Each structure stands twice: as structure tokens, then as C-alpha cells.
Amino acid sequence: MYSSINILILEDELIIAQDLVEILNELNYQEVFMARNYEQAIALLEQHTIDLALLDINLKAAKTGVDVAHQLRLKYNIPFIFVTSYSDNDTIQDVKQTKPSGFLIKPYTKELVLASVEIALFNFANRNHPEEFVASNSEFSELESSPIVNGYLLIKEKYRFVKVAVADIYWLVSDKNYVEIITQDRRYIVRNSLKKLMEQLPSENFIKCHKQYIVNLKFVSSFTPNSLFVNEVEIPISRSTQEEVLNLLIKSN
Structure with a gap:
């Protein structure tokens, strides 16, 4: 939102x-x-x-x-x-x-x-x-950071900040120095690192399932040992995070 x-x-x-x-x-x-x-x-x-x-x-x-x-x-x-x-x-x-x-x-x-x-x-x-x-x-x-305050991610767009509700984020995917943030309404691109964003996001809802992906667990509709699905989009699970991710997904369901 x-x-x-x-x-x-x-x-x-x-x-x-x-x-x-x-x-x-x-x-x-x-x-x-x-x-x-x-x-x-x-x-x-x-x-x-x-x-x-x-x-x-x-x-x-x-x-x-x-x-x-x-x-x-x-x-x-x-x-x-x-x-x-x-x-x-x-x-x-x-x-x-x-x-x-x-x-x-x-x-x-x-x-x-x-x-x-x-x-x-x-x-x-x-x-x-x-x-x-x-x-x-x-x-x-x-000013390139995307801080979180009162449940909103502040994203700089041109000459202003806009607020994006953290609870409405589906997933985040990194591409070198940029991160794409996907919500129900639209996509945002910010200059930031996945690591810094993960440090700010609530750990009970978000998990880094791959070196390039962070996913909001509440929007995961299904999963396999190697992938999870959000809105029918397949997102990979890396071997190093597989056990942790699958355990969290099983608990959340």
C-alpha cells in the first residue's frame, strides 16, 4: 500500500x-x-x-x-x-x-x-x-537509504519520500547495487543492499531464502524443497538456507 x-x-x-x-x-x-x-x-x-x-x-x-x-x-x-x-x-x-x-x-x-x-x-x-x-x-x-519508520518503508522518488507499508511487500530481489521491491500495487527500485534491508525488516515475517531474494512468508502460497511461490511466481531457495526456510514455512502453515 x-x-x-x-x-x-x-x-x-x-x-x-x-x-x-x-x-x-x-x-x-x-x-x-x-x-x-x-x-x-x-x-x-x-x-x-x-x-x-x-x-x-x-x-x-x-x-x-x-x-x-x-x-x-x-x-x-x-x-x-x-x-x-x-x-x-x-x-x-x-x-x-x-x-x-x-x-x-x-x-x-x-x-x-x-x-x-x-x-x-x-x-x-x-x-x-x-x-x-x-x-x-x-x-x-x-540520501540513498530506504529506512523503515512506523511500519512503512520510506522510498525516495524524485524529489520526495513516499511510504510503502512493510506488511504489503511480497518480496525483494537484488540486482548488484539496487533492490527491486514488489508489492500488490506496484514495483519500486531503490539503491540499497539486500543485507541492510533485511536488518530492518521484521524477522518473524521476512526471510532471506536466496542470496538475491527476501520473501514475506505470509504471501507464500506453496513451496517445494527448492522453490517457493508467491502469486504464482517461483522464487528459488538456496541450498544454504533450505533447512531454515522450510522449517519456517512448515511452522507458518
């Missing part, structure tokens, strides 16, 4: 908010929700599955973007980027305790919005693998 990335914008200046929505839409992020105050932001968080928030620090209200950030950190566990006109040291020191995924300084360009959003999503998804974190915008073009 394919799903869009949902982005929340907290901004009390309507023109600025609409400009940011337009930029995100141009970058193919179509599911964007706008809030003008703390209460609206929390209501949207309760109503929708939000993947990333862009928060204006200074709102013309008692509660600010920093208050929303605290809630995101404590209750919702999603990444957020502060959007502000102020880049002075005092402002940075005041908000850094919330551990934002980035800062976007006004006025911003479409390129900076793109880099900030994708780096925030990538780093959040890889938060348990700090060696893979992206440190700066200069490394943006090197």
Missing part, C-alpha cells in the same frame, strides 16, 4: 503559510495541513497521522511553536523543523532543548525546504543508526 507523507505547518501568518504549502506541493508533498495556533495544531495531530511538522517559533498567542514541539517530543514522537525569522544565538539556545530535526530560516528557498524536509525524515527514520545520519545540506544528494 502506497501512502503520502503528511506534513503539518504551524504558522499564524496566512500568506507565509500558504507560500510554504505551495512550495511543498511543488515538491510533490500534497498532504499538507495548516494550523494557526497551538490548539489547531494539537487537534490536527489527533485527527491525522502526521509524519513531519514545520513549526513557526513565535506565534501571536500565549502558546508558541516551542510548546507544540514539546508535545511532539513527549507524546507524538515525530520529527519537526523550526521555521523562524530569527537566527540569533539566544533564539537557538532557547529552543535547542526540544531537539528539533532542523531549522529553516526565513526567507527560504524551495531548495532549502526540500533539503530540510528530506534530511529531517531520513535522520528521524535512522535515529537508531547514528552512523547513517545526514549531517548537512551538502550531503542531501547522497
